[in-house]
Amino acid sequence: MGIKDLLRFMKPYILPIHIQKYAGKRVGIDAYSWLHKGAYSCSMELCLDTDGKKKLRYIDYFMHRINLLQHYEIIPIVVLDGGHMPCKAATGDERQRKRKANFDAAMAKLKEGNVGAATELFQRAVSVTSSMAHQLVEVLKSENVEFIVAPYEADAQLAYLSSLELEQGGIAAVITEDSDLLAYGCKAVIFKMDRYGKGEELILDNVFQAVDQKPSFQNFDQELFTAMCVLAGCDFLPSVPGVGISRAHAFISKYQSVERVLSVLKTKKGKLFPDNYSSSLVEAVSVFQHARVYDFDAKKLKYLKPLSQSLLDLPVEQLEFLGPDLTPSVAAAIAEGKVDPITMEAFNRFSVSKTPLKTPVRSFKEQEKSGSFLERIELKRTADEAMIDPEAVLKEPKYSKQDLDLHKLVLQPNKDQMVIRTGNPSLIPNNNPFKIRKTDEMNMESEEYGLQQLKVSFGTKSEGMDVSCSSPNSKEHDCSEGQKEVIIDLSKLVDDSGVKQDCEKNREEEGFESTEDDVVEIQGHVNITTKRVRGAKPRTESFKVKTSSTCSENKKAKINKKSSILDFFHRL
């Protein structure tokens, strides 16, 4: 939702620019915007979780834009969303239901054979999942693109980076579609950046300094501006009925103080003014000012802006609304993309895996991002696959039978079973001209993700879980085109043979040859204690962990398409 009507209201201050303006500078990117847009190019594939490269087109979209920035010598800093703020309004159930309805309608159209109508409906059903985010993180890692997973809102983290000096790792501007960045006090924000690098920019200082410009913010400071945003209605607090951006601005201009505006509003609105509105507004403004963010240098959480005395006087428990505190190690693990910020599960070396949470209440964003029905994830792109004719892919008859099977899985998301198909995560779209990968880097990564990953925690209550996953030994990079397949049988609830067969079938279809020779297996037990920092009770669970790796050596030679940056821009 952002700040209701803020961008329209601020239109006079929003000017067209080209990102070239930021050549040589560091620029922050609100990953959610691009993930969401990119998802449109493959919404059906994402919803159905089909196998194949088309599902990863959102990565293509994202990386093409990263490449665009790099072409203009901009240093992109990708910021991803982390956990959810406790105070976030629970407006999501409605959207979630709509998505589900669109998904069901899309499946119906698909059964009828009306692919066009289905595609349209899938576009309304698609949402950004944490699997997608993590998949992106893996590609960013492999491409050496700087990224950070915010402890909570990416917006707050971006605003924090924007407040830092360049030498401290600060950024000169933020690219986003979200008006919240302004409420957080981001100095320079670029909206609606297109594929050529054109966008619309708002410089906050220009707003405060402008004379003879309407609407006028001459007597505003950042706090009043943020208060205006909250009054107009934001994610943390809906506005008082009848108050929108114009009236919010008028009130703040006139009374120059949050307290006075609130008391006037109270007498004016009478019964329409909610009892706890004043305290909620002050809290919401505080979140925009002091939200918890990650300090990359100190490697711990800190506040976007140092706490005021009145906040410092509060007992620590009452500061939870700024984002619950996280221990430095947890905060760092989240920031570096090693731990899922919502479930607190360690990410698998190759992919994301998790069952839907069984906690009674899940917020909208939580459901949206943790992938309510997209529990299967694949990263199995190979160079071979990249050679497949797109036409042929489209003609594959998989949309009939296989998707019905998938649909069953979708309708029973609680089944404690999933199949994770993984491949070399470093493989980025083959049409990607900036694919430069150094082998030693890859090996370093593999070490970093080594056996410690056996200590992963799994956020389920299942017992006796068998985890088969690819062993991250250095060898596998010698056969980076090889494919790994992981099957997790979390319970005996479901007969897994069907799924396994599907996998085998896929392997054949894709010409995958598994050689038993290089299968490595490690088996053992690990005891895991998961400390759920946000609200839930700590758990200790015991899992049987089995690791195996399958690599195929005799893969076709990689296509050595010499794709230069110029090639890429010619295609644009």
Add this chain to the structure above:
DNA sequence: AGCTAGTACTCAC
């Protein structure tokens, strides 16, 4: 004039 609520859109072969 401004707020509310409903609809349409984001990609790109």
Add this chain to the structure above:
DNA sequence: GTACTAGCT
């Protein structure tokens, strides 16, 4: 998440 708009106060 946004933009646009018809209809209401």
